[in-house]
Amino acid sequence: xxxxxxxxxxxxxxxxxxxxxxxxxxxxxxxxxxxxxxxxxxxxxxxxxxxxxxxxxxxxxxxxxxxxxxxxxxxxxxxxxxxxxxxxxxxxxxxxxxxxxxxxxxxxxx
Amino acid sequence: xxxxxxxxxxxxxxxxxxxxxxxxxxxxxxxxxxxxxxxxxxxxxxxxxxxxxxxxxxxxxxxxxxxxxxxxxxxxxxxxxxxxxxxxxxxxxxxxxxxxxxxxxxxxxx
DNA sequence: TGTACATTTCTATAATTCGTGATTTCTGGA
DNA sequence: TCCAGAAATCACGAATTATAGAAATGTACA
Numbered sequence: 001x002x003x004x005x006x007x008x009x010x011x012x013x014x015x016x017x018x019x020x021x022x023x024x025x026x027x028x029x030x031x032x033x034x035x036x037x038x039x040x041x042x043x044x045x046x047x048x049x050x051x052x053x054x055x056x057x058x059x060x061x062x063x064x065x066x067x068x069x070x071x072x073x074x075x076x077x078x079x080x081x082x083x084x085x086x087x088x089x090x091x092x093x094x095x096x097x098x099x100x101x102x103x104x105x106x107x108x109x110x
Numbered sequence: 111x112x113x114x115x116x117x118x119x120x121x122x123x124x125x126x127x128x129x130x131x132x133x134x135x136x137x138x139x140x141x142x143x144x145x146x147x148x149x150x151x152x153x154x155x156x157x158x159x160x161x162x163x164x165x166x167x168x169x170x171x172x173x174x175x176x177x178x179x180x181x182x183x184x185x186x187x188x189x190x191x192x193x194x195x196x197x198x199x200x201x202x203x204x205x206x207x208x209x210x211x212x213x214x215x216x217x218x219x220x
Numbered sequence: 221t222g223t224a225c226a227t228t229t230c231t232a233t234a235a236t237t238c239g240t241g242a243t244t245t246c247t248g249g250a
Numbered sequence: 251t252c253c254a255g256a257a258a259t260c261a262c263g264a265a266t267t268a269t270a271g272a273a274a275t276g277t278a279c280a
Contacts, residue, residue: 003129007126012124013124014117014123014124019113026197026201045239048239069255077201087123089137094137099220101219106216109202176276180227
């Protein structure tokens, strides 16, 4: 992951409603959730929710798909994993072997 | 980790210079780096660097310690790990057993 | 005690982000 | 074609945050 992508992902998550949305989608798992459900779950106004979903989407943290007149959102765990890789790059004094097992385990999980 | 702590950590990292500082400290490892070294490495002005180190410190992402007339900073990996735990809570449909190995591996590494 | 160095704090200005209301687009069904 | 529901987009004032320069603090050492 490049720095600008990491920055947009981190600043997207550094906002209360967007963090709530992302965690809601993480908990929802691979099925995700449609915008209306998210709005109801978080008691959010439709337009602010939409704006925040757009920010998360541009940051690559969520993926959207139209489903009839609803739009379904899912958390993109692959982006999350590469963000972690970027943040913890060279975390073990450059000895990647120390961290590799942890990153691989994260990829298998979720 | 509570939500407000996660928010302050994420928004602290969602800023270019602060992200650079944090990654610099992660690469520096347990020895950390003094403010002057960081400023030289990032070509940062002393006052803006100080302000951003303060933000990272309040977010719990770095730890500081005076060392003569310098101040040494270190990345706090424990905060990072609990942030990941917060972000990925219930990521495997509530089946924590799927994620536990990955989180444990992360704790051992770094 | 006096000086030099490293870092922080203060202050003012500039830039960015946020939330809200109104409008618009897209879809499905009468 | 027309209407209703779902979501996105636009515009704008308010609030927050960032930046730089200048001054102040704390430390070491002669």
